[in-house]
Amino acid sequence: MRRNTGSHRSTAVVLAAVAALGAGLLSGCADDGDDGSAGSSGGGDSKGKTLVTVGTYGVMGFKQAGLYDEYTKLHPDIKIEENVIDPASNYYPQLLTHLGSGSGLADIQAVEVGNINEVTTTQADKFVDLSKADGVKKENFLDWKWAQATAKDGKTIGLGTDVGPMAICYRKDLFQQAGLPADRNAVSELWAGDWQKYLDAGKDYAKKAPGGAAFLDSAGGLFNAAVSGGSEVYYDKSGKPIYKDSPAVKKAWKLATDASTAKLSAGLQEFTKPWQQALANGKFATASCPAWMLGQIKEYAGDKYKGKWDVAAAPKPANWGGSFLSVPQAAKNKDEAVKLATWLTAPEQQAKLFEKQASFPSAQAAYDLPQVADAKLPYFNNAPIGKIFSQAAKDSPTQVLGPKDAVIKQNFTDVGLLQVEQQGKSANEGWKAAIKTNDNALDQ
Amino acid sequence: MTAPSGFTPDTAAPPAGQGGAAPRAATAPAPDPAEQRRRDRRSRRYRWDLRWSPYAFVAPFFVFFAAFGLFPLLYTGWASLHQVELTNPTHMEWAGWHNYSRLWEDEFFWKALRNTFTIGVISTVPQLMMALGIAHLLNYRLRASMFFRVAILTPYATSVAAATLVFALLFGHDYGMVNWSLGLVGLDGIDWQNGTWTSQIAVSTIVIWRWTGYNALIYLAAMQAVPNDLYESAALDGASRWKQFLHVTVPSLRPTILFTVVVSTIGATQLFGEPLLFNTAGTATGGADHQYQTLGLYMYEQGWVNLHLGRASAIAWTMFLILLLIAAANALFARRLRKSQ
Numbered sequence: 001m002r003r004n005t006g007s008h009r010s011t012a013v014v015l016a017a018v019a020a021l022g023a024g025l026l027s028g029c030a031d032d033g034d035d036g037s038a039g040s041s042g043g044g045d046s047k048g049k050t051l052v053t054v055g056t057y058g059v060m061g062f063k064q065a066g067l068y069d070e071y072t073k074l075h076p077d078i079k080i081e082e083n084v085i086d087p088a089s090n091y092y093p094q095l096l097t098h099l100g101s102g103s104g105l106a107d108i109q110a111v112e113v114g115n116i117n118e119v120t121t122t123q124a125d126k127f128v129d130l131s132k133a134d135g136v137k138k139e140n141f142l143d144w145k146w147a148q149a150t151a152k153d154g155k156t157i158g159l160g161t162d163v164g165p166m167a168i169c170y171r172k173d174l175f176q177q178a179g180l181p182a183d184r185n186a187v188s189e190l191w192a193g194d195w196q197k198y199l200d201a202g203k204d205y206a207k208k209a210p211g212g213a214a215f216l217d218s219a220g221g222l223f224n225a226a227v228s229g230g231s232e233v234y235y236d237k238s239g240k241p242i243y244k245d246s247p248a249v250k251k252a253w254k255l256a257t258d259a260s261t262a263k264l265s266a267g268l269q270e271f272t273k274p275w276q277q278a279l280a281n282g283k284f285a286t287a288s289c290p291a292w293m294l295g296q297i298k299e300y301a302g303d304k305y306k307g308k309w310d311v312a313a314a315p316k317p318a319n320w321g322g323s324f325l326s327v328p329q330a331a332k333n334k335d336e337a338v339k340l341a342t343w344l345t346a347p348e349q350q351a352k353l354f355e356k357q358a359s360f361p362s363a364q365a366a367y368d369l370p371q372v373a374d375a376k377l378p379y380f381n382n383a384p385i386g387k388i389f390s391q392a393a394k395d396s397p398t399q400v401l402g403p404k405d406a407v408i409k410q411n412f413t414d415v416g417l418l419q420v421e422q423q424g425k426s427a428n429e430g431w432k433a434a435i436k437t438n439d440n441a442l443d444q
Numbered sequence: 445m446t447a448p449s450g451f452t453p454d455t456a457a458p459p460a461g462q463g464g465a466a467p468r469a470a471t472a473p474a475p476d477p478a479e480q481r482r483r484d485r486r487s488r489r490y491r492w493d494l495r496w497s498p499y500a501f502v503a504p505f506f507v508f509f510a511a512f513g514l515f516p517l518l519y520t521g522w523a524s525l526h527q528v529e530l531t532n533p534t535h536m537e538w539a540g541w542h543n544y545s546r547l548w549e550d551e552f553f554w555k556a557l558r559n560t561f562t563i564g565v566i567s568t569v570p571q572l573m574m575a576l577g578i579a580h581l582l583n584y585r586l587r588a589s590m591f592f593r594v595a596i597l598t599p600y601a602t603s604v605a606a607a608t609l610v611f612a613l614l615f616g617h618d619y620g621m622v623n624w625s626l627g628l629v630g631l632d633g634i635d636w637q638n639g640t641w642t643s644q645i646a647v648s649t650i651v652i653w654r655w656t657g658y659n660a661l662i663y664l665a666a667m668q669a670v671p672n673d674l675y676e677s678a679a680l681d682g683a684s685r686w687k688q689f690l691h692v693t694v695p696s697l698r699p700t701i702l703f704t705v706v707v708s709t710i711g712a713t714q715l716f717g718e719p720l721l722f723n724t725a726g727t728a729t730g731g732a733d734h735q736y737q738t739l740g741l742y743m744y745e746q747g748w749v750n751l752h753l754g755r756a757s758a759i760a761w762t763m764f765l766i767l768l769l770i771a772a773a774n775a776l777f778a779r780r781l782r783k784s785q
Contacts, residue, residue, distance in 0.1 A: 050445045087726050089727070089749070093749075096530050096751070100532070100534065102532070118531060122532060192738075266692075269725050272724040272725050273612070273616065274618055274619070274724070277618065277619050298604060403531075407749060407750060409731075412726060414727050414732065415733075415734075422635070422637070422638045423638050423732055423733060433732075433733065437552075437729070440550070440552055441749075444527055444529065444752055444755075
């Protein structure tokens, strides 16, 4: 007999397995359904409270810093629900489809700086003008941050949350071993004013590179840090894409590929698993550090390197990243949403967010508050990060933004520079590949 | 269709007032017009019920299909003839065949098509051969065979996302387990992500891992329907197990193999989740040099990263046409196969 005659017992086993699988599938579907409907559920809950929903990506930190709890304590009739979409790259297309259909929107929607121009230029009519909201003061915010979310007709559709003023995080111990100055003021002095000097320091470091640790993590990180200091980067003032000839892009490209060909870079792709593992194993000595990067380093480098990392000023002031809160016209509780967004982005709350989550305030009025002005981070050898980042934020140029900034930037780093760093292509080949991918991405 | 006659059993005594088993209506006293109308209505309703109910029962599928299958298909077709951006999906500008004609010169499209084909071949062929082998083994009498049968299906029940993330880690360059084991036997680590073939093999591995068990179960089911006499007589003629497999099992399984080839080919053409998640940066480029970007991934990149819905729709329809071609080729092949038997 070749054929298996199934006994009752084995039939039962199979049935149980099938039932378990089926239950798993069903519950999986149910979960999805909850996620989908949570964003659109509005109105009130059973206790008659008004529900305000907040749509965010990644970790914005409002909840973690306890700001929602504080707000609901101040306003007992309000309930806040946050819907996080992760990864962030899934968030934006979903926001656009919801805006297009006018449904499924949260009462407050976060928008990343790489997308804010596209939203402001193409979708402004679908958002509430927050410049007219009660308690919003334009002068509280950094000028350039305010300008980024303001349409041509003067309508401001997003209130700035955090910004990404630039610094350089470095391993104090490795610098010492390589014979470089280790004190943060001396390190800042080492490369003040020019990214090229940063590379020169890297060459000095490489001569004695301790423990096989590279000078910096990735060419892509350096590219983004350097390019973020330009005022016209991917688009010119008239809105024309200039990424092929922009001096800021070319300069940053040369810098990044030089770092790669001189073997100063560990050749990693930022924020990927290998990058996190390299942090945990101390495989590089410096990283371009917008304020939000501190949290990443602290999380992935871990306790082992506590006190060994330090923060120095970047060669040039720059801003990389940041977000906005906006209120769509189709929001269910528009008035309450405007109030909450205003409160969340007020200087006092931004200072608290900085204290708990190290998201650096876009409200310059917060820089004088003690939580920011006196902030020191024990993990980074008690670096006075409040002072370092305030200075960088104030000195950052007003950058011309364009609708496809996020895509263009990504293609330069994840296609062009990655080909150079990880696939052994020449700088010229990488450049051509990045330009070709960008041309294709912008071609409608 | 016959109307139901009363269930009057022949053997039972006829009820008083009704002559034998004769039709009730004929012998019943003439009903008053209202009663007659009611009866007519009832029988009319009954006929309608009989005729239309089946349609009502199958309707949900077709309604859902129309809403979630046919409408998107037609809408995508319409959108592919326009220039549409996700930033403003209601604004469509007529573009004619432009979105299609440009695909001819689009090197990214051709690269994606090539990748889809090569990944499809190196994932489908070994997968089906292994499935056949596993099914053959499972078809023997073994201890706890039910356990093994359920066990080989578990990869299929795992979510693509979870499986792919694990595999992306296994294939990591510096800290991946695959390179670590290569190092144990004295081989250099391979940069799986960055090579064209290495990355495609890695992606195929995920596909193979997920679907082999599923296909093995289908083969196993078909194998159990092969009459035992064939094996017995083959054994009497002195055929070895291997000969039996080649000359009895495989020919009997031909229609099933054809079915799995078609299903796997369709799956390979639509491959999307594995190459998307294999890229640990989570971008849709399919590697720095687009070395493992499939058609599905390229469509996603055009539609949801670059926000060009019109172009993405054209790619979607091109994929659909490719699938129709595959189906036609398969139908032709199946007919010839049947004739040759």
